[in-house]
C-alpha cells in the first residue's frame with residue numbers, strides 16, 4: 001500500500017487475474033487532486049473499459065476490501081491452481097464502519113456529467129431499493145460497476161433503503177460533481193452486455209411521456225413510425241431496450257416489447273371494431289378499386305365511387321397492426337432490379353400527376369407497366385403502348401391464373417395490370433412506378449419486388465382548396481385541357497379516405513408525401529427516390545432470407 005503514494009500514472013500493486021476473466025487495477029492520477037488533498041485514483045475493471053471511476057483514497061480501502069473478497073470467492077473455485085501475482089495480505093478494514101465488513105458492500109463514485117445515469121431503481125419485494133434496469137450504453141452501463149439487482153444502501157451518504165424511488169431522485173439531482181453510491185451487489189449473475197444485432201422498423205408512434213404504463217418515463221425512447229431502432233435487450237418480456245441505429249451517443253431507452261404492443265393493439269381493436277368493419281380480401285373483382293390511371297377518359301369520374309367503401313367501412317381502429325418489423329440493411333447489387341415503387345393515395349390526390357412528372361423528368365430511368373384492357377383499341381392508340389388489348393376470354397383466363405396484381409371493370413370493359421408487365425419494366429433496368437390500391441401492397445410484398453411504398457396525402461382542407469383552385473386558374477390560362485374540378489365534398493372525402501388508408505395500411509408506407517404545392521411535392525418525391533438508390537435501405541429480414 002506504500003505504492004499508493006507513488007508517482008502519478010504508476011500502476012499500483014493491486015492486480016489479480018483469474019482465468020483471464022477479470023482484472024482490477026488501480027492507476028494513480030496525480031494531476032487530479034481532490035480538494036481534501038487526497039490523491040484521486042481511477043479504477044478499471046477489464047474487459048469493461050475505459051476508466052470508470054474516480055475516487056478518493058479514503059474510499060480505496062473499502063473498495064480494495066471488496067475487490068479482495070470478490071477475488072477470494074473466485075479463488076475458492078480455483079484454489080488448486082497457482083495464480084500470479086501473489087496477493088499481499090489484506091489491510092484491516094477501518095474500525096468505524098462496521099457495516100462495510102459485510103460481504104460485498106461496494107462504494108461507487110461516479111463523476112456527474114450532462115448525461116443521465118442510465119439506470120432505473122425500484123422497491124424490491126422486501127422493502128429495499130434495487131437497481132431495476134441498466135440502460136445499455138448509458139453511463140452506469142459503461143462504468144461496469146452498477147448492475148441490475150444491486151441493492152442501494154446509500155446515495156451521497158444518505159441512507160435510502162426506507163425511501164421511495166421518487167425520494168431518491170432529488171438526492172441524485174442535488175449532488176454536485178460526483179455521486180457516491182453504497183450498494184450490495186445483487187445475486188443475479190452478471191452477463192456481459194452482448195450487443196445484439198437486431199434492427200426493427202417501428203410501425204407506430206411512441207411517446208413515453210404519454211404512456212402511463214412505462215416503468216420510468218425518463219428512461220423511455222420516443223420514436224415515430226418508420227424509425228429504425230437497434231434492439232439491445234429483450235431480456236424483459238414487456239419492456240425492451242433500444243437505441244436509434246444512427247444515434248452517435250449509443251444510449252439505449254425503454255420501448256414497449258412486441259408482445260406488449262401487439263396485445264394493446266388487439267385490445268384496442270376489439271374495443272373499437274364493429275361488425276361492419278370487415279377486412280377486405282385482396283384482388284377480388286367486387287372489392288378491388290379500379291385505379292383511375294387505367295382509364296384514359298376521366299369525364300365520368302366520380303370520386304365517391306371508389307372512396308365510398310373506405311369512408312364507410314374503415315374505422316380508425318379497425319386494424320390488426322404489427323408493432324415492429326425486423327429489418328436488415330440492403331444495398332442493391334449492380335445488376336439487380338430496382339425496388340418497385342408503389343404509389344398509394346386517395347383518388348384525386350395527385351398520384352397520376354406525380355407519376356407523370358417523374359416519367360417526364362427522366363424517361364430513361366423511370367417506367368410504368370402497360371395495363372391490359374378488353375375495350376376496343378382507338379384510332380390514335382398503339383397496341384402494347386397505351387394498353388395491351390386482349391379479348392374478354394383471355395382476360396378472364398388471366399384472372400383465374402392470378403396474373404393480375406389489380407383489375408376491375410369499367411363501362412363494361414376490364415382493365416388491369418399484370419405482374420408480368422411490372423417485371424418487364426424492371427427487366428429494362430428501370431425504376432418501375434405503379435399506383436395501386438393499398439390492399440394490393442401485400443400481394444407485391446415479396447423478395448422479388450421489394451416494394452418501396454410512397455403514400456401521397458392531401459394537405460389540410462384549407463390548403464387543399466387553395467392549391468387546387470390556384471392550379472385551376474393557372475391551367476385555364478396556360479393549358480387547353482380542362483383541369484379536373486373538385487367540390488368541397490370531394491375534398492372532405494379525399495381527406496377522410498387518406499386518413500382511413502393511413503390508419504389501416506400506414507405501417508406499410510415508407511414515405512409520406514403531402515401533396516400541397518405540386519412542384520414541391522414533386523421535388524420531394526424525386527429527391528427521395530434518388531436517396532433510396534444511393535443510400536443503404538432497411539428492408540424486411542424475410543426478403544433478405546428468401
Ligand SMILES: Nc1ncnc2c1ncn2[C@@H]1O[C@H](COP(=O)(O)OP(=O)(O)OP(=O)(O)O)[C@@H](O)[C@H]1O
Nearest residue numbers: 292347348349350351352353467468471484516518
Ligand atoms: N398539388 C396539386 N395542386 C394542384 N392541383 C393538383 C395537385 N396535384 C394534383 N392536382 C390536380 O388534381 C387532379 C387530380 O390529380 P391526379 O389525376 O393526379 O389524381 P390521382 O390521385 O391520380 O387520382 P385519379 O387516379 O382519380 O385521377 C389533376 O387535375 C391534377 O392536375
